[in-house]
Amino acid sequence: xxxxxxxxxxxxxxxxxxxxxxxxxxxxxxxxxxxxxxxxxxxxxxxxxxxxxxxxxxxxxxxxxxxxxxxxxxxxxxxxxxxxxxxxxxxxxxxxxxxxxxxxxxxxxxxxxxxx
Numbered sequence: 001x002x003x004x005x006x007x008x009x010x011x012x013x014x015x016x017x018x019x020x021x022x023x024x025x026x027x028x029x030x031x032x033x034x035x036x037x038x039x040x041x042x043x044x045x046x047x048x049x050x051x052x053x054x055x056x057x058x059x060x061x062x063x064x065x066x067x068x069x070x071x072x073x074x075x076x077x078x079x080x081x082x083x084x085x086x087x088x089x090x091x092x093x094x095x096x097x098x099x100x101x102x103x104x105x106x107x108x109x110x111x112x113x114x115x116x
């Protein structure tokens with residue numbers, strides 16, 4: 001017999017209300033913790049939204065001749081190996097065709113659903 005109509009809806013709504021209340025309570029506590037943390041560290045939303053200044057670098061560019069000459073022999077071998085493996089396409093060559101053979105009905109779900 002179907003027992004959906006005999007559900008205690010008062011208890012169901014109470015559980016739903018308690019669940020929503022717990023979630024919102026946790027969110028409020030999280031906001032308070034973050035507010036207290038920002039007050040302790042002195043970080044404010046105004047200072048975080050300020051436009052950051054670009055960093056000025058005195059180092060030469062990564063691909064400049066000075067940096068290439070400074071690379072050790074091991075570094076050069078590692079770079080050459082990485083480039084070779086990237087361009088050599090070491091993957092298997094496959095046909096790209098899927099073959100699905102349909103067999104007779106196996107009734108794999110017969111144990112789970114005895115009504116079929």
